[in-house]
Each structure stands twice: as C-alpha cells, then as structure tokens.
Amino acid sequence: xxxxTLKAVVKAVDRVCLSVEKGETLGLVGESGCGKxxxxxxxxxxxxxxxxIVSGIVTLDGTDVVNCSEDEIxxxxxxxxxxxFQDPMTSLNPVKNIGAHFVEMIHTHEPDVGREDxxxxxxxxxxxxxxxxxxxxxxxxxxxxxxxxxxxIGLALALDPDLLIADEPTTSLDVIVEAQIIExxxxxxxxxxxxxxLITHNIGIVAETADRVAVxxxxxxAELAETDGLFERPMHPYTQALLNSVPNxxxxxxxxxxxxxxxxxxxxxxxxxLFHPRCPYAFDRCRKEEPQLLKHNGTEVACHLYDKR
Amino acid sequence: MLxxxxxxxxxxxxxxxxxxxxxxxxxxxxxxxxxxxxMNRGDILGLVGESGSGKxxxGRLCLKLIEPTSGKIxxxxxxxxxxxxxxxxxxxxxxxxxxxxxxxxxxxRIRVGEAIRHALSFQGVGTQDEQIERTRAMLERVGLTPWxxxxxxxxxxxxxxxxQRVVIARALVLNPKFVVADEPIxxxxxxxxxxxxxxMLELKKEFDxxxxxxxHDLAMANYVCRSIAIMYLGKIVETGPKEEVFERPLHxxxxxxxxxxxxxxxxxxLERMIPKGExxxxxxxxxxxRFHPRCPYAQKICSEREPQLEEIKPNHRAACFxxxx
Numbered sequence: 001x002x003x004x005t006l007k008a009v010v011k012a013v014d015r016v017c018l019s020v021e022k023g024e025t026l027g028l029v030g031e032s033g034c035g036k037x038x039x040x041x042x043x044x045x046x047x048x049x050x051x052x053i054v055s056g057i058v059t060l061d062g063t064d065v066v067n068c069s070e071d072e073i074x075x076x077x078x079x080x081x082x083x084x085f086q087d088p089m090t091s092l093n094p095v096k097n098i099g100a101h102f103v104e105m106i107h108t109h110e111p112d113v114g115r116e117d118x119x120x121x122x123x124x125x126x127x128x129x130x131x132x133x134x135x136x137x138x139x140x141x142x143x144x145x146x147x148x149x150x151x152x153i154g155l156a157l158a159l160d161p162d163l164l165i166a167d168e169p170t171t172s173l174d175v176i177v178e179a180q181i182i183e184x185x186x187x188x189x190x191x192x193x194x195x196x197x198l199i200t201h202n203i204g205i206v207a208e209t210a211d212r213v214a215v216x217x218x219x220x221x222a223e224l225a226e227t228d229g230l231f232e233r234p235m236h237p238y239t240q241a242l243l244n245s246v247p248n249x250x251x252x253x254x255x256x257x258x259x260x261x262x263x264x265x266x267x268x269x270x271x272x273x274l275f276h277p278r279c280p281y282a283f284d285r286c287r288k289e290e291p292q293l294l295k296h297n298g299t300e301v302a303c304h305l306y307d308k309r
Numbered sequence: 310m311l312x313x314x315x316x317x318x319x320x321x322x323x324x325x326x327x328x329x330x331x332x333x334x335x336x337x338x339x340x341x342x343x344x345x346x347x348m349n350r351g352d353i354l355g356l357v358g359e360s361g362s363g364k365x366x367x368g369r370l371c372l373k374l375i376e377p378t379s380g381k382i383x384x385x386x387x388x389x390x391x392x393x394x395x396x397x398x399x400x401x402x403x404x405x406x407x408x409x410x411x412x413x414x415x416x417x418r419i420r421v422g423e424a425i426r427h428a429l430s431f432q433g434v435g436t437q438d439e440q441i442e443r444t445r446a447m448l449e450r451v452g453l454t455p456w457x458x459x460x461x462x463x464x465x466x467x468x469x470x471x472x473q474r475v476v477i478a479r480a481l482v483l484n485p486k487f488v489v490a491d492e493p494i495x496x497x498x499x500x501x502x503x504x505x506x507x508x509m510l511e512l513k514k515e516f517d518x519x520x521x522x523x524x525h526d527l528a529m530a531n532y533v534c535r536s537i538a539i540m541y542l543g544k545i546v547e548t549g550p551k552e553e554v555f556e557r558p559l560h561x562x563x564x565x566x567x568x569x570x571x572x573x574x575x576x577x578x579l580e581r582m583i584p585k586g587e588x589x590x591x592x593x594x595x596x597x598x599r600f601h602p603r604c605p606y607a608q609k610i611c612s613e614r615e616p617q618l619e620e621i622k623p624n625h626r627a628a629c630f631x632x633x634x
Contacts, residue, residue: 031498031499031500032498144587145587146587147587174359174360174525174587174588175359175525175527175566175569175570176359176565176566176569176583176584176587177587178569178571179568179569179570179571179581179583180583180585182571183581183583201499202571203499203573204570204571204572204573205571207571207572207573207574207575208571208572208575227575228575228576231573231574231575231576241500242499242500243573245499245500245501245502245503246499246528246573247503247528247529247531247532248528248572248573248574248577249527249528249531249555249567249570249572250572250574250577254532256503256506256507256532257503258500258501258502258503258504258507259500259501260504262468262469262470262471262498262501263498
C-alpha cells in the first residue's frame with residue numbers, strides 16, 4: 001500500500017503478511033500513523049487516491065479482493081465483510097432515519113427483500129444490541145454517542161458478514177460507554193461466532209478482547225503473537241517499550257518509561273530497521289539491513305536480535 | 310493557596326422565537342453546580358470525569374477565563390471576582406493553562422520561540438534581549454535542545470510531543486505558581502506520553518508548582534496526582550487522597566469508572582460493574598442524586614434528596630447516602 005504524493009511515495013503499509021482464522025479476534029495495535037487503518041481499509045479495497053495498493057494479495061475465503069472486478073468487490077463490502085468506522089457521527093447520514101440506513105444497506109445486497117422485511121430485520125438486530133426497536137424511526141442526532149456506535153455495529157452485522165473489522169470503535173466514547181461497547185462486541189463474538197479484526201491504539205482493549213495481537217510500527221509488522229504470550233514475553237523492542245509506556249491502574253508503584261524520539265517520516269524512511277533510531281538495542285546490522293518477520297517459539301517478530309543467521 | 314467555594318456556572322439555552330414566547334421558564338445548562346475544593350501549595354489535584362462532567366469548565370473558572378455564575382475563588386488571599394482589567398492581566402502571571410491540543414493552541418504562523426517570548430512581552434517582563442534569553446533557556450529546559458534548532462521553527466515542523474513541550478514552555482516561562490493542565494497528553498502519541506508527564510513532574514519540583522490536572526484517563530491520574538476529585542454532571546461526587554479514592558472508592562460512580570478501564574494485562578480479570586445508559590443532559594439533571602437513575606444501589610431517598618459531600622473517612626469525602634464502605 002503506497003500513498004503517492006507530489007513530493008514522495010509514502011509506503012503506508014509495507015510487506016505486511018498476516019491471516020485471520022474463522023472465529024478468531026485479531027487485535028491490530030500501533031500508534032497513530034503506523035498504517036493500521038490503511039491496512040484495514042485495504043482489505044476491502046476502500047483506500048482512496050492518492051493511496052493505492054501497489055502489490056500484494058488479500059484473499060477472503062478464496063476471493064482475491066485486490067484483483068477482482070468492481071462488481072465483485074461491492075458484493076464483498078458489507079455482505080461478507082462488515083466494517084465499523086471510527087467516527088459514528090460522520091458515518092451516518094444525518095437526513096436519513098436509522099431504518100432507512102438499514103433498508104438501503106439490505107437492498108443493495110439483497111434486492112429481493114421487501115421494505116417491510118428489511119425493517120423487521122433491522123428491528124431484530126437493534127434489539128439484540130440493546131436499542132429499542134421503535135427507535136428505528138429516529139435520526140442519528142437523536143442518539144447519544146454510544147447508541148450511535150451501536151447502530152453502526154448493527155449496520156455492519158445486518159447482512160451477517162463472515163468478517164467484522166472494527167476501526168477504533170470506541171475512540172470517541174467515554175470510558176463507561178467504551179466498556180459497554182467492548183462488552184457488547186465480546187458478547188457478539190461468542191454468540192455469533194464472529195471473526196473480528198479490532199484496530200485500536202488502546203493496549204488495554206486488546207488485552208481484554210483479542211486472541212492474537214499484531215503490533216505495527218511505521219507501516220510494518222513488528223510482532224505477531226498470541227495475546228497472553230505477547231503481554232508476558234514481548235519480544236520486539238518496540239512492543240516492550242510500548243507496553244511499558246501504558247499506565248496500569250491495578251499495579252502499584254508502576255514506573256512508566258517512554259520511547260525517545262518520534263516515529264519516522266515515511267516519506268523519508270531511515271535505512272535498515274525503521275525502529276533503529278529509537279531502539280536501545282540497535283547495532284550495526286539494524287542500521288543497514290531490514291529485518292524479516294521470523295518465527296520464534298510461536299511468536300513472529302521482525303528484529304535482528306532474534307535472527308541468528 | 311486556592312480556595313474554591315460553591316462555584317456555579319450555568320449557560321442559558323438559546324431558544325427559538327416561538328419557544329421564547331411560549332415557555333414560561335428559561336432553561337440552563339448546569340455545567341458546574343456548587344463545586345467547592347481547596348488546594349495547598351505543591352498539590353497535584355486530579356479533576357477526573359467523563360466528557361460533559363464540567364471538569365474543563367471548572368479549570369477555566371479557576372483561572373477566571375470565564376465568569377462564574379456565582380461562587381468564590383480565592384487565590385493566595387486574593388478574591389478573583391474583585392479583579393478585572395489591568396489588575397487581572399497582571400495577576401494572570403501567577404496562573405497559567407496548558408491546553409489539550411497543541412496544534413490548535415499554537416498559531417501556525419508564529420515561530421515557536423516567538424510564541425513563548427510573547428508571553429513575556431505581554432506581561433512586560435524585561436527587555437527584548439532578556440526575553441529572548443529566557444525563552445532560549447526555557448526551550449532547553451523542556452528538552453528542546455539545542456534551542457537554536459527549535460527557536461525559529463514553525464509548529465507544523467515539530468512532532469506532536471515537541472509541540473506539547475512548546476505549550477508547556479509557554480505556560481511556564483512566566484514562572485507561575487499555579488498551572489491548570491487540561492488533558493495535557495490526550496493528543497500525544499502513546500509512546501511519548503509518559504515522557505511529557507515526567508517532564509511536568511520534574512518542572513513541578515523545580516519551579517515549586519501547583520497543578521490542577523484535568524483528565525478523563527483514570528490510569529494517568531493515578532500515575533500523576535496526589536489527590537483526586539471525581540466529577541459527575543457538574544458536581545464533585547468524591548474526593549480524597551489518590552490511594553483512598555482509587556483503592557477504596559466510596560461512591561458507586563467512582564466504582565463504575567474504575568471497573569470500566571481496560572486493563573493492559575490479559576490475566577487481570579476484574580469484577581465488572583458497568584452501569585447502563587449514558588451521562589444525562591445537564592439541562593435537566595436528575596432530581597436528588599444525579600447518578601441515581603444509573604446507580605445499582607439506589608434507594609428511594611436517592612431520587613428525593615440530594616446527597617452532600619461529607620467526610621466519610623479522614624480526608625476522604627463522598628456525596629452518597631449509601632457509600633461503599
């Protein structure tokens with residue numbers, strides 16, 4: 001995935017390689033600008049110019065998402081992959097009531113379903129998410145932030161997708177409402193056996209919901225591991241530092257650390273490992289050669305410290 | 310050094326012409342409603358609450374950036390409501406604000422060194438050369454070293470963390486006694502947040518500062534503050550030393566907040582007490598205790614009478630009829 005600008009080519013996502021199994025929750029974490037949202041959007045080919053997918057393969061149960069026709073990709077979006085966008089206020093149409101959102105969505109993919117049937121389905125979905133079915137006539141501005149996010153989740157689930165991608169689903173919400181939405185997602189995941197990709201910068205949310213975690217830095221995968229393993233034995237120096245920079249209210253006398261410097265400008269990336277200017281363990285090889293993602297005791301990590309070749 | 314008593318701020322709700330004719334009563338947003346607290350020199354008080362709880366409004370009222378509807382703020386023996394115009398401007402040297410969003414609070418067309426120096430020239434401190442000298446020293450003090458690399462930069466040429474350092478430098482260059490920090494790290498990348506906090510704590514020691522730290526992030530408040538005041542719908546519902554409030558919370562709302570925080574440890578499975586619904590509108594706040602419609606422990610009295618902030622344990626106060634002791 002590259003963004004072509006007048007000045008330079010920004011490799012927003014570079015050589016990322018991962019898979020999500022059926023029924024699994026994958027947490028995709030990283031700081032702002034690390035490419036996690038771009039990666040999410042790429043999976044349903046929603047990246048808009050100047051961004052474009054330069055190379056790579058995305059397959060969804062055998063469908064090649066990158067190279068298929070516009071018609072085919074439209075059938076994937078919404079129907080097979082549900083997407084929850086970051087900001088529920090800008091993703092809902094302010095002049096349409098909630099019911100109309102559902103009807104449009106269902107009609108696009110299943111033209112044979114009548115209006116009444118579509119509305120019935122919408123009421124069922126909303127009820128399952130804790131919204132009174134009669135609110136289907138209300139408009140987005142009549143809902144609170146948390147309720148709006150529930151509507152977004154409902155829209156993403158209305159067509160019973162195989163995969164749900166949630167991009168920072170709780171970032172604009174207060175802590176109690178955030179906890180409500182996370183509980184809801186966890187409940188849905190179990191009751192519907194959902195496959196979920198959760199994109200977030202919040203380490204706590206990942207710890208509580210994900211089965212596996214992918215840590216991204218500057219457009220690359222730094223580490224990919226089972227959640228318990230990642231928090232117990234983080235391998236990549238970036239993961240280690242990131243975990244040490246997050247305050248934990250259940251720990252007494254915690255000493256936080258931080259990562260010196262700032263993430264690199266991807267228009268002029270440093271040579272070698274992109275993390276080396278901020279890494280306390282960097283040695284000669286890190287400045288020259290880019291590390292590959294290699295497997296170590298079940299964890300995949302891109303760092304020369306573990307590459308004994 | 311700071312004594313706030315019965316502070317209120319109501320904003321009138323603008324209505325359409327017809328509503329104005331027909332409605333008998335004006336309605337108000339009760340942004341801050343009867344808030345009282347005091348701070349001693351060297352305190353770090355965390356004002357914690359969800360959006361709409363009135364925490365930022367309280368912070369701004371303390372600096373007299375907005376006029377209170379009623380109530381009293383005494384700073385170092387000086388009643389702020391009596392100050393105005395030139396006197397107030399001079400007095401502001403003692404109290405500064407660190408803003409949440411460094412991108413919005415720095416002018417994109419002013420070099421950051423000049424932005425800091427303006428604070429000095431506005432207060433008429435020293436000659437221009439002296440101002441420049443102090444600005445350079447301040448830049449270095451907040452970690453923007455060497456100053457020559459930063460003085461003539463524009464905000465867009467700096468990273469988020471560096472911009473927030475500029476905002477901190479600008480607030481501290483006047484050597485204030487009291488600083489209100491309104492979500493100072495909310496816009497900073499996770500990996501550098503701790504560094505900004507550490508800097509603020511160092512500067513506190515060095516300049517003998519008193520911080521009012523406004524945040525929605527309980528884990529951050531726990532890391533930085535010595536005492537905590539929890540706000541809900543314009544009121545302080547619980548206040549006390551940090552260890553007391555976070556480890557032995559009295560108010561059900563504090564309990565709810567604490568159990569809602571996502572914990573960055575997959576092994577720590579906390580007991581959950583997540584209340585239903587969301588923070589109600591501050592235009593017509595619920596009668597009695599404002600939290601009662603969402604409170605799992607609410608009884609009849611909670612909807613009838615309003616609980617007052619009372620000392621339940623030494624230094625630890627809560628406004629609840631049935632505190633969790």
